[in-house]
Amino acid sequence: MSGGSAALQPPADAVKPVRHADAPAPGELLGAHYSQCFGCGGEQPHGLHLEARAGEGVSLTAEFTVQSAHQGAPGLAHGGVLTTALDETLGSLNWLLRTVAVTGRLETDFARPVPVGTTLYLSAEVTAVAGRKIYSSAVGRIDGPDGPVAVRADALFIEVKVDHFIDHGRQEEIRAAMNDPDQIRRARAFEVNP
Numbered sequence: 001m002s003g004g005s006a007a008l009q010p011p012a013d014a015v016k017p018v019r020h021a022d023a024p025a026p027g028e029l030l031g032a033h034y035s036q037c038f039g040c041g042g043e044q045p046h047g048l049h050l051e052a053r054a055g056e057g058v059s060l061t062a063e064f065t066v067q068s069a070h071q072g073a074p075g076l077a078h079g080g081v082l083t084t085a086l087d088e089t090l091g092s093l094n095w096l097l098r099t100v101a102v103t104g105r106l107e108t109d110f111a112r113p114v115p116v117g118t119t120l121y122l123s124a125e126v127t128a129v130a131g132r133k134i135y136s137s138a139v140g141r142i143d144g145p146d147g148p149v150a151v152r153a154d155a156l157f158i159e160v161k162v163d164h165f166i167d168h169g170r171q172e173e174i175r176a177a178m179n180d181p182d183q184i185r186r187a188r189a190f191e192v193n194p
């Protein structure tokens with residue numbers, strides 16, 4: 001992990017993250033937080049369909065296979081798509097804290113090109129928490145979970161209230177998500193602390 005710029009260094013009063021008592025058990029799939037999410041949703045034909053699995057502590061692993069719709073250069077993944085995979089993986093960590101948070105800052109290093117058809121093996125952890133600020137890091141490897149690092153990222157997520165989404169999201173989608181009779185799906189669409 002690269003450590004990131006000064007803005008991504010936790011302050012002196014930062015504390016270790018605490019896994020929520022009801023966080024999914026290590027090894028459990030987290031599932032999509034929202035079916036229309038470009039990162040993890042099942043109803044986005046060209047989305048990443050990223051699958052995240054809880055790890056120990058406040059960590060997780062995730063996988064995503066690069067499709068032809070994800071190209072930048074011929075036969076290679078677009079860098080922004082790889083950053084999306086990192087963002088989604090890092091964002092999923094907040095479910096283990098049961099905290100509603102959005103990405104404030106995300107810094108990505110691209111270490112190797114990633115060909116179409118490649119599965120990216122991601123691992124991520126929350127490193128520190130300071131008030132509303134959640135610091136986390138992720139790496140993505142190719143050729144297997146222990147293969148060479150292709151991408152890495154450091155991020156700062158900022159805790160927000162659910163109103164953040166209700167105030168800023170398009171009403172059509174907000175209404176549909178809030179009307180979902182599945183309580184867990186409804187909660188997870190907004191990463192609500194139940």
Ligand SMILES: CCCCCCCCCCCC(=O)SCCNC(=O)CCNC(=O)[C@H](O)C(C)(C)COP(=O)(O)OP(=O)(O)OC[C@H]1O[C@@H](n2cnc3c(N)ncnc32)[C@H](O)[C@@H]1OP(=O)(O)O
Pocket residue numbers: 007033034039087088090091092101102103104105131132133156158160165189190191
């Ligand atoms: C349906 C979805 C499901 C939820 C998502 C779950 C699945 C994951 C999906 C991937 C995640 C995403 O892509 S989320 C979507 C992309 N992100 C966004 O749309 C966020 C857009 N930005 C914002 O709405 C806002 O800027 C906020 C909420 C991030 C911050 O605004 P605020 O609430 O007014 O807070 P503010 O006072 O400015 O900042 C609080 C503290 O954080 C620091 N801070 C704030 N921004 C930064 C920054 N970029 N770099 C460094 N530090 C920062 C401030 O200095 C301050 O530190 P101090 O003074 O306290 O020390």
